[in-house]
Amino acid sequence: xxxxxASIWIVDxxxxxxxxxxxxxxxxxxxxxxxxxxxxxxxxxxxxxxxxLFTDVRMPGVSGLKLLERSAAHEPRFPVIVMSAxxxxxxxxxxxxxxxxxxxxxxxxxxxxxxxxxxxxxxPRHVVPAAPVQEETADTGLIGRSAGMRELxxxxxxxxxxxxxVLVTGETxxxxxxxxxxxxxxxxxxxxxxxxxxxxxxxxxxxxxxLFGHEQGAFTGAARRHPGRFEQADGGxxxxxxxxxxxxxxxxxxxxxxxxxEFYRVGGRELIRADVRIIAATHQDLDTKVARGEFxxxxxxxxxVVRIHIPALHERREDIPLxxxxxxxxxxxxxxxxxxxxSPAALAxxxxxxxxxxxxxxxxxxxxxxxxxxxxxxxxxDLPPSLATGAAPTNAAATxxxxxxxxxxxxxxxxxxxxxxxxxxxxxxVLLDAALAAHGGHxxxxxxSLGLSRNTxxxxxxxxxxxxxxxx
Numbered sequence: 001x002x003x004x005x006a007s008i009w010i011v012d013x014x015x016x017x018x019x020x021x022x023x024x025x026x027x028x029x030x031x032x033x034x035x036x037x038x039x040x041x042x043x044x045x046x047x048x049x050x051x052x053l054f055t056d057v058r059m060p061g062v063s064g065l066k067l068l069e070r071s072a073a074h075e076p077r078f079p080v081i082v083m084s085a086x087x088x089x090x091x092x093x094x095x096x097x098x099x100x101x102x103x104x105x106x107x108x109x110x111x112x113x114x115x116x117x118x119x120x121x122x123x124p125r126h127v128v129p130a131a132p133v134q135e136e137t138a139d140t141g142l143i144g145r146s147a148g149m150r151e152l153x154x155x156x157x158x159x160x161x162x163x164x165x166v167l168v169t170g171e172t173x174x175x176x177x178x179x180x181x182x183x184x185x186x187x188x189x190x191x192x193x194x195x196x197x198x199x200x201x202x203x204x205x206x207x208x209x210x211l212f213g214h215e216q217g218a219f220t221g222a223a224r225r226h227p228g229r230f231e232q233a234d235g236g237x238x239x240x241x242x243x244x245x246x247x248x249x250x251x252x253x254x255x256x257x258x259x260x261x262e263f264y265r266v267g268g269r270e271l272i273r274a275d276v277r278i279i280a281a282t283h284q285d286l287d288t289k290v291a292r293g294e295f296x297x298x299x300x301x302x303x304x305v306v307r308i309h310i311p312a313l314h315e316r317r318e319d320i321p322l323x324x325x326x327x328x329x330x331x332x333x334x335x336x337x338x339x340x341x342x343s344p345a346a347l348a349x350x351x352x353x354x355x356x357x358x359x360x361x362x363x364x365x366x367x368x369x370x371x372x373x374x375x376x377x378x379x380x381x382d383l384p385p386s387l388a389t390g391a392a393p394t395n396a397a398a399t400x401x402x403x404x405x406x407x408x409x410x411x412x413x414x415x416x417x418x419x420x421x422x423x424x425x426x427x428x429x430v431l432l433d434a435a436l437a438a439h440g441g442h443x444x445x446x447x448x449s450l451g452l453s454r455n456t457x458x459x460x461x462x463x464x465x466x467x468x469x470x471x472x
Contacts (some may be wrong), residue, residue: 002461005029005030006030006031006051006052006117006121007030007031007033007043007048007051007052008025008030008031008032008051008054008117009032009033009035009044009050009053010022010025010032010033010035010043010053010054010148011032011035011036011037011053011054011055011056011057011059011064011067012035012036012054012055012056012083012266013037013056013060013264014135015036017056017083017106018034018036018091019034020110021054021113021186022034023234024110024111024113024114025113025114025117025353026228028114028117028118030117033050035334036308037059037060038055038059038061038062038063038064038066038067039061039209040064040167041055041067042054042062042067042070042408044450045071045074049074049076049078049273051078051079051121052066052079052080052081052117052120052121052122052420053079053080053081054070054080054081054082054083054113054142055067055068055080055081055082055083055084056082056083056115056225057083057084057086057091057095058086060086061211063107064082064083064084065082065091065094065098068080068082068095068098068099068440069098071418072098072099073243074123075363078101079099079101079120079121079123080100081100081101081102081103081104081113081116081117081120081421082095082100082102082104083103083104083105083106083108083175084103084104084106084405085105085107086106087103087105087106087150087153087154088142088159088187088232089142089153089156089157089182089186090154090157090186091154091157091159092154092157092158093156093160093161093186094157095157095306096157096158096160096161096399097161100117101119101121101123102116102120102121102163103115103154103157103158105136105147105150105151105153105154108298110455111381113247131228131418135448138148140180141175141178141181142175142182143319143322143323143326144316144322144323144450145315145316145318145319145322146316146319147316148311148316149311149316149319152179152308152310156179156182156186156308157186159183159190159306159308160183160185160187161186161187163187163188163189163277164306165277165278165279165280165302165303165304165306166180166182166183166259166279166306166307166308167279167280167281167282167286167304167305167306167307167308168279168280168281168282168306168307168309168310169245169281169282169283169308169311170283170310170311171312171358172283172357172358172359172360173313173359173360173361174302174310174311174312174313174358175310175344175358175359175360176241176281176283177196177239177281179281179308180194180196180237180239180279180281181239181268181308182238184236184237184239184277184279185281187191187237189235189236189237189277192234192236192237192404193233193234193235193236193237194211194233194234194236194237194239195229195233195236195237195238195239196238196239197210197211197229197239197240197241197245198241199239199241199242199243199245200240200242200245201238201242204247204250206249207246207250208230208249208266209226209228209266210229210271210403211228211229211250211254212228212230212257212263212264212265212266212274213225213227213228213230213265213266213268214226214265214268215265215266225265226265226313227265227266228354229454230257230263230272230274230276230352231272231273231274233276234275234276235237235275235276236276236277236278237277237279238276238277238278238279239280239281240278240279240281241280242281242282242283243280243281243282243286243303243410244282244283244284244286245284248294248295248296250294251296251299251340251445252296253294253304255298255299255301255434258278258299258302258303259302260288261273261274261275261276262274262394265311269385275353278422280303280305280325280364284291286304289301295428299394305409312355312358313355313358313359313361313362314353314354314355315339317351318351318353320347320350320351320355320362321347321350321351322343323340323359324342324347324362324366325342325347325349325361326368327343327366328340328341328342328366328369328370329369329376330366331367331369331370331371332365332370334367334370335367335370335371337370337371338376338459339376340369340370340373340376340377340378341373341376341377341378342377342378343378343379343380343429343433343435344426344430345379345380345429345430346378346379346382346383346433348430349380349383349387350362350387353386353387358395365384365387366451369382369383379433380430380433380434380436381433381436386414388431402424407468408423428460430448431450432450432460435449435450436445437457443458445471
């Protein structure tokens with residue numbers, strides 16, 4: 001690598017991002033040049049080329065992915081690092097398919113960006129064939145803006161097109177099959193079958209037949225030949241969920257199939273070949289099961305080529321309101337009822353729960369509320385008692401006061417007027433909802449806990465409802 005300062009182009013319609021990234025790169029000894037849009041960068045490529053290019057994804061006019069695609073045809077080829085605040089599976093996968101060196105979800109640490117630049121500049125130049133850009137993004141069902149989910153999307157995008165086997169780990173209900181679907185959808189096998197099998201849901205004596213198929217008369221009840229999941233998935237992807245529950249004897253046969261790519265049906269003599277990408281998933285600690293002799297170490301090594309971990313819902317609480325509103329809207333449309341929404345207090349209550357059943361538990365709750373909750377707005381009182389009471393954080397006062405401060409600063413920065421009245425109305429509304437929920441809707445007891453008379457409580461409830469109706 002040459003010792004002269006590297007020419008690094010920064011393409012982003014956000015001037016603040018350009019300024020701070022350029023300053024960090026300049027401090028690291030590089031020579032940054034800023035572009036406010038992709039068109040101007042493409043025009044500059046006619047006369048010169050950078051040693052490295054940083055580009056945002058979503059910009060007016062030509063997108064960052066289109067810029068990446070067009071730069072791929074430039075000689076000499078230079079590495080590209082993609083940045084985006086809107087990290088999702090489709091955009092990350094497209095970036096890596098187009099040959100991006102790395103994908104940085106915004107906001108990123110400047111040291112991380114400088115380190116990515118150092119690694120990109122150290123790479124030997126080579127040509128990576130560019131795939132066409134797909135501007136429409138498929139709905140993967142994976143939702144989140146937290147750091148953990150952005151990193152998950154980045155991992156899926158990087159691994160999907162590789163064709164490597166993947167082991168997906170995470171607690172029950174986090175969405176492991178959704179990740180498997182996303183890996184298949186963004187791979188070269190997308191037009192071939194995606195076949196899923198939950199190994200824990202099939203009796204051990206039937207699991208071998210489900211995987212490898214059987215011949216007619218192979219056992220009692222086998223009235224005709226049955227192709228197994230490996231045959232069904234030929235050319236595509238086979239998703240083996242809860243792989244940790246697979247019996248040891250079957251683990252041995254699975255290992256042979258993964259090693260050779262061929263097998264016999266149960267009771268058969270014909271050698272079957274199948275080209276299948278395996279994605280396995282588990283909520284268990286397979287390393288511990290290996291140590292106890294309950295899972296084959298060689299099978300784990302074969303499955304665990306790439307490991308992707310999905311964070312539990314309580315590890316990404318900032319995603320809970322987004323997920324809840326999405327599930328509620330989807331559930332209302334699915335069952336044909338009027339749209340509903342959560343009150344801010346209800347969303348806050350949902351956010352503070354631990355959700356042992358993870359995303360699946362939250363989705364099921366939203367389905368129930370879409371049908372059973374009265375009115376257009378779901379308040380704290382409409383939530384199950386286990387969710388409506390008892391905040392999880394140990395310092396709840398600091399949590400809500402910090403949130404209030406952030407809200408006030410944002411509204412003042414926007415030039416809003418009369419925010420005291422807005423905040424006061426919301427404050428009373430939250431207190432009323434919480435008190436009613438804590439006392440099972442009993443107004444007299446709720447009023448007493450707030451230090452109010454029952455008449456005052458009734459009057460405030462009426463006032464709150466009139467304000468809600470007026471807003472609606």
